[in-house]
Amino acid sequence: MTGSEEMGAGIAEDPVVARRMFASADHILNGVALLCRLNNRDLSEEALKTGLPLVDGKLTLELVPRAMRRAGLQGHVTTATLGEIHKDLLPVLILLEDGSTCAVTDRMEDDFRIIRPELDEHTVTYSHDELAALFGGTVIYAGARDVIDGRADDITVPDQGHWLWRNVRANSTGFTEVGLAAALANLLAVVSALFAMQVYDRVIPNFAFSTLWVLAIGVCVAIVFEAMLRTVRSHLMDKIGRSIDMRISAELFEHVMNVQCAARPRSNGAFINQVREVEAVREFFTSTTIGAISDLPFVLLFLFVMWTIGGPLALVLMIAIPVIIGAGFLAQVPLAKLSKNHHKEASIRNGILIEAVSNPETVKAYQGEAGFQRLWEEYNQLLVKNSIKQRSLGSSLTYLATSVQQLSYVFVIVAGVYLVQAGSISVGALIAASILSSRTIAPLGQLSAIFARWQQMKTSLTGLNKVMQLPVDRPRGRQFVSRPALEGSYEFVETKFTYGKDEATVLDIPKLEIEGGDAVALLGNNGAGKSTILKLMSGLYFPSSGNLNLDGTDIRQIDPSDIRRQIGYFPQEISLFFGTLRSNLSFGLGHVSDEEMLAALEFAGAENLVRRHAKGLDRPIGEGGKGLSGGQRQSVGLARLWLRDPRIVLMDEPTAAMDQATETRVINNMENWLAGRTLIVATHRQPILRLVNKALVMRGGKVTAFGPRDEILNKHTGNKRTRTAPRGDATPQLATPVGTTE
Structure with a gap:
């Protein structure tokens, strides 16, 4: 198959669908991820872009070096012709006229071997003329930045320098220009002193007016040039400071x-x-x-x-x-x-x-x-x-x-x-x-x-x-394990956690296994450790000692982007941000259609937030969700969780602030939605138990019981008449409140 034939194959048979897919794709991000893989730095697209100031949810050329830095590579974006791409610098990423990208992996005399991200990364050969007709003129080079090898000591690892002085040195060219302008300006400043000396020593004794005017014109020119140089220097200094x-x-x-x-x-x-x-x-x-x-x-x-x-x-x-x-x-x-x-x-x-x-x-x-x-x-x-x-x-x-x-x-x-x-x-x-x-x-x-x-x-x-110097989620030079499809099986092994070095242990779990697809209710009194265990399972906190494995891999090894994309964490206190209902629903998601937002609000029983307000989805939201009740904030949080569509759902008292009617409706909606997902929910509310098939009882940071829901509830409530109800059936009738342990 020729290059031109391969170019149009395999994307989508329907041309309308193909155009929509092409327009919505983040071509630069796809290309950068490909370039990283070709340099043996396999980093997911999510990991490359997380936290960067994307424009319309897409990576820009200005952000490419920052994205590649996360993969331990030095990215350099420049303009060049195909002839200027040297074989020794391959692979490189080039931008095409249509906005897409491709990686040049090899160069023969008049032919180029390229890989396109959207074509399942098959290698295609193009002639110079064929590729030149598509080439947009922008080239992205990748160079090694970090040495990731346990045998490399501090001497062989490239010194990144102090975070401040590294950024100051990045303006070294500007400082050189400022120094040059200062040198010329100060040299010209000497002229006024020499002018005065010549006038007093030579002009006045002889009244040489012609010499006086020549000197005056010369010093005026010098003063004008000095002023110009100082203006230029001021502009350069402002530019450097900015x-x-x-x-x-x-x-x-x-x-x-x-x-x-x-x-x-x-x-x-x-x-x-x-x-x-x-x-x-x-x-x-x-x-x-x-x-x-x-x-x-x-x-x-x-x-x-x-x-x-x-x-x-x-x-x-x-x-x-x-x-x-x-x-x-x-x-x-x-x-x-x-x-x-x-x-x-x-x-x-x-x-x-x-x-x-x-x-x-x-x-x-x-x-x-x-x-x-x-x-x-x-x-x-x-x-x-x-x-x-x-x-x-x-x-x-x-x-x-x-x-x-x-x-x-x-x-x-x-x-x-x-x-x-x-x-x-x-x-x-x-x-x-x-x-x-x-x-x-x-x-x-x-x-x-x-x-x-x-x-x-x-x-x-x-x-x-x-x-x-504070520890970060993604240390520079660290390569994580990519887990793009998590199932949600957790294993605690001698897991302990404290919130500070001198604090008491708030979680101590010698052994605990939760299978993927399980729906588990966390029960216990206040301060039992339910919220803490959810924070550890979400990857927001890590064990102080011992291990917490997710799908057989220590959670500290898994790429944080993979964890946060697939785990939906619903905390006790829902944080909403200043803006609108629309911006809060789409928070962290990029573009979300109005239809999806309305469906999410319907799921969370919060459609009245839109229907009863003149501005609808553009309804103003104050800092921290001011203007909304606790139940409404929880509903918005659930809608936001639904839009993320996580594989693993961790919820901490998700309906605690809701009225009974809203809670019942939300639980009914969640039953079908949670099918096939792993659910861990901390609750004191009996209706929530309809969603689970297992229960885990905690006291003082330790697990005191774990097993099938009805078995655990019968044991810890002492109610022999508790009706066994599989996940999805009616709520069990309990003699004492959920979470009470004797």
């Missing part, structure tokens, strides 16, 4: 989203404040700071020129400069202490604010306003005092630099008069030296501000480093 800001903000937020749930700090306020410290880091790389730093090396240039012109007058500046720099270094110790205190107090104050604002009903109902007000004012007072001390110290350094600059000018003039009298220098040289003295000290005047920003940045960076 680039660094975007890079570190994106990497920081991606890391925060990837941090393991168990590793997150207990105080949300302190955690948020740590993340917000990126503002101080960004502030350090503003145009003002970069500009001041780029001017500092040219202090030596001005000193050299001044020594050449004024000789001993340069000694005045050689004394003044160490005074300014020394004062700045001496101030680092108190500045560091003040910055640390400011960071600590700001974290506490931020935590107080978030707690008070997040729970207004509780605060008001229990009259807790006074307590929060007192704490707020106490820490705010400490913060204000600390800020005043910081500003006072920074201002003192600035005033010192200004005073030293003025005194230097005075002493240059005074010393210069004696040198003029002695005939060592001319009057013009004295004037030029006085101008250069101000030019030389000026960059040092900004040094105090740089010192203050540096300490703030160091303190902020310490907090950010702690955040960036």
